[in-house]
Amino acid sequence: MKKIGILGGLAWPATVEYYKAICELSQKYHADAGLPGPSPMPEMCIESVNINYSYNRRGTFGDEESWTAYDAYFHAALKRLEDNGVDFAIIASNTPHNRFDAITKGLRIPVLSIFEAVAATCKAHGVSDCLILGTEPTMDSGIFPGYLKRHGVNGFAPPEAALKAKVTGLISELFKGKSDNGSARIDEVVRASCDQTTGKQSVVCLACTELPLAFEGKEQCETFHHNGVFYLNTTMIHANATFRYAVEGEGA
Amino acid sequence: MKKIGILGGLAWPATVEYYKAICELSQKYHADAGLPGPSPMPEMCIESVNINYSYNRRGTFGDEESWTAYDAYFHAALKRLEDNGVDFAIIASNTPHNRFDAITKGLRIPVLSIFEAVAATCKAHGVSDCLILGTEPTMDSGIFPGYLKRHGVNGFAPPEAALKAKVTGLISELFKGKSDNGSARIDEVVRASCDQTTGKQSVVCLACTELPLAFEGKEQCETFHHNGVFYLNTTMIHANATFRYAVEGEGA
Numbered sequence: 221m222k223k224i225g226i227l228g229g230l231a232w233p234a235t236v237e238y239y240k241a242i243c244e245l246s247q248k249y250h251a252d253a254g255l256p257g258p259s260p261m262p263e264m265c266i267e268s269v270n271i272n273y274s275y276n277r278r279g280t281f282g283d284e285e286s287w288t289a290y291d292a293y294f295h296a297a298l299k300r301l302e303d304n305g306v307d308f309a310i311i312a313s314n315t316p317h318n319r320f321d322a323i324t325k326g327l328r329i330p331v332l333s334i335f336e337a338v339a340a341t342c343k344a345h346g347v348s349d350c351l352i353l354g355t356e357p358t359m360d361s362g363i364f365p366g367y368l369k370r371h372g373v374n375g376f377a378p379p380e381a382a383l384k385a386k387v388t389g390l391i392s393e394l395f396k397g398k399s400d401n402g403s404a405r406i407d408e409v410v411r412a413s414c415d416q417t418t419g420k421q422s423v424v425c426l427a428c429t430e431l432p433l434a435f436e437g438k439e440q441c442e443t444f445h446h447n448g449v450f451y452l453n454t455t456m457i458h459a460n461a462t463f464r465y466a467v468e469g470e471g472a
Numbered sequence: 473m474k475k476i477g478i479l480g481g482l483a484w485p486a487t488v489e490y491y492k493a494i495c496e497l498s499q500k501y502h503a504d505a506g507l508p509g510p511s512p513m514p515e516m517c518i519e520s521v522n523i524n525y526s527y528n529r530r531g532t533f534g535d536e537e538s539w540t541a542y543d544a545y546f547h548a549a550l551k552r553l554e555d556n557g558v559d560f561a562i563i564a565s566n567t568p569h570n571r572f573d574a575i576t577k578g579l580r581i582p583v584l585s586i587f588e589a590v591a592a593t594c595k596a597h598g599v600s601d602c603l604i605l606g607t608e609p610t611m612d613s614g615i616f617p618g619y620l621k622r623h624g625v626n627g628f629a630p631p632e633a634a635l636k637a638k639v640t641g642l643i644s645e646l647f648k649g650k651s652d653n654g655s656a657r658i659d660e661v662v663r664a665s666c667d668q669t670t671g672k673q674s675v676v677c678l679a680c681t682e683l684p685l686a687f688e689g690k691e692q693c694e695t696f697h698h699n700g701v702f703y704l705n706t707t708m709i710h711a712n713a714t715f716r717y718a719v720e721g722e723g724a
Contacts, residue, residue: 272511303555
């Protein structure tokens with residue numbers, strides 16, 4: 221198995237979900253191997269950074285200069301993973317992916333993009349339109365819709381600032397490891413966003429790695445249905461892609 | 473906050489508990505700080521190793537040579553944490569602490585011992601005798617009782633091989649992230665062990681970082697009572713000591 225590097229802490233509850241998912245996938249993968257001792261695990265290095273530090277260094281899209289400190293913080297953490305000897309890395313959060321090119325510039329190790337993994341999953345499921353729920357940078361930057369477009373998917377954010385604020389308010393609570401009626405609150409945003417579109421919208425991308433935690437029991441599903449809506453769980457899509465890449469080329 | 477290094481994966485469910493506990497402690501610590509953005513977190517680097525690899529390189533106590541590969545695996549992981557720039561490290565598992573001196577030899581960074589933290593907690597609670605439940609090395613090596621003795625505590629393992637096997641069987645299940653009736657099975661071992669001692673035994677040290685997971689709802693308690701027995705949760709004792717050390721000397 222390749223050694224996995226994880227840039228985590230953005231926020232910590234999602235880092236837990238990634239780590240748990242990869243460990244459980246390894247247990248399933250080795251279940252019938254009959255090896256002596258506990259189930260083998262891929263070696264991993266998790267760089268868990270300070271989300272408060274990065275949050276307060278967010279820049280403005282369109283102003284490259286304003287992102288210098290933000291980009292540097294994440295690039296340095298990925299560089300430490302590279303120096304550690306990991307074979308590849310992931311960033312366990314959607315938000316920094318809006319600065320993916322700047323953050324990963326000059327690294328020798330591959331970094332698996334969450335936006336790319338989700339876009340491929342959309343294509344595999346024949347998704348044509350997709351509502352994007354996430355942090356401000358993910359809903360506003362236009363970066364994620366660009367990835368989706370290359371796979372023939374029309375991605376768009378909630379049409380009103382008040383709806384976006386409901387999403388980011390919920391994310392703040394989930395960052396702390398708890399929230400009330402999360403799935404119902406997301407459902408409201410989805411209905412209101414659909415009312416203002418063509419009406420054919422029924423696919424929603426939970427493009428913040430914390431958002432799936434609002435749907436109890438669904439945290440480990442790549443995709444799931446809830447109240448007639450088809451949800452994409454970016455955390456699990458990315459975690460599954462990570463484990464597949466870690467074991468690729470092994471075995472018979 | 474000092475940067476924390478965690479040698480994890482031994483096994484992964486306990487690594488999750490350590491990481492969650494440290495993050496939640498940081499949230500509580502900063503709750504009233506009124507800082508902009510999400511709660512600050514200490515930076516952490518987690519080296520998650522392959523428990524199967526280390527398990528199959530366990531040696532025999534009394535035969536130093538037999539531990540060479542085992543010691544080298546953990547020493548190299550701690551060295552990577554040191555190279556990463558962490559200010560200090562912990563090993564998120566009791567078992568490797570039976571080889572603590574060999575594993576940490578030559579490191580420049582401090583490594584906080586779980587045995588030392590638990591021994592200090594025993595002393596603080598006025599514990600005089602303590603039943604030790606853990607993996608084979610922890611129950612058999614005599615290392616942990618040595619730490620306890622320096623704090624005036626008499627530590628001892630279950631008196632029969634069959635009782636020890638019940639404990640290690642349960643640990644194997646908890647390594648996989650699940651078990652049935654774990655607390656009742658531990659209770660049986662405790663009663664049987666007490667029957668064969670002076671009868672004054674009522675303090676039990678869960679000296680495998682997975683064992684507290686058998687007591688649902690108690691995973692985050694340093695100590696707790698269950699069925700008239702006083703339990704010491706080594707995972708939380710160590711995680712709390714880690715966070716205290718990370719913020720030591722800060723603030724007013």
